[in-house]
Amino acid sequence: MLNKTFLPQSVAREIQDMIHRGDLKPGDKIPSQRDFSQKLGISRASLREALLTLETLGLLKTEAGRGTFVVDPASSSPGDMAPWRYSDSYSVFDVFQTRVMLEGQIAGLAAGRLTANQLDQMEQATSQMEECWARQDLIANVEADLTFHGIIVEACSNAMMRSLYQIVRDQLTETQRQPIPITDPERMRASIAEHRRIIAALRANDSATSRLEMETHIRNTARCAGLTP
Incomplete structure (x- = not known):
């Protein structure tokens, strides 16, 4: 049983x-939120957040009037992605476009400020992404991706940009999860290679290349989701 203080991410992992x-087998219906949250020993709010995360990752699917079901990979259609959960506020295109501008600038301003330990942590996070993808641990794959980007944000010299990133972090994070169901192994390999090019530019203290590599990485992720910001 999960401790009630665990974050929704831990619930999603469980x-x-x-x-x-x-x-839980393909096609199984998830129990009601009341029953499932009691079984897991968590709040319904934490469970709801966990279910939304798993739906974005393509592991669950909610059908109106029927409930939430475990996705059967054999019957899912290529190109299926979960509905964009922030559509009432921003389109997914708007968020990707913002990521290109904000994270590109942040990467440029982080060049020359990352410690050797931080760069090593980014290398480790990238290797973890690769390993977790191989065993289809999608939760850990995205967590490693978030760690990678978060380290760069921490090193950014502009305090306002760091704050802006935190303000919109939920939306930015969702664009890192959203393309996962339609990400094929070739695209994941390319994404990991892009991470390593970003690390190399940051390790060389090359601001212009760091910015360009980050912008390219985010644009390529958006293209995976069918967008061209």
């Missing part, structure tokens, strides 16, 4: 593990 173990 449910992902249930799916991998076969406790």
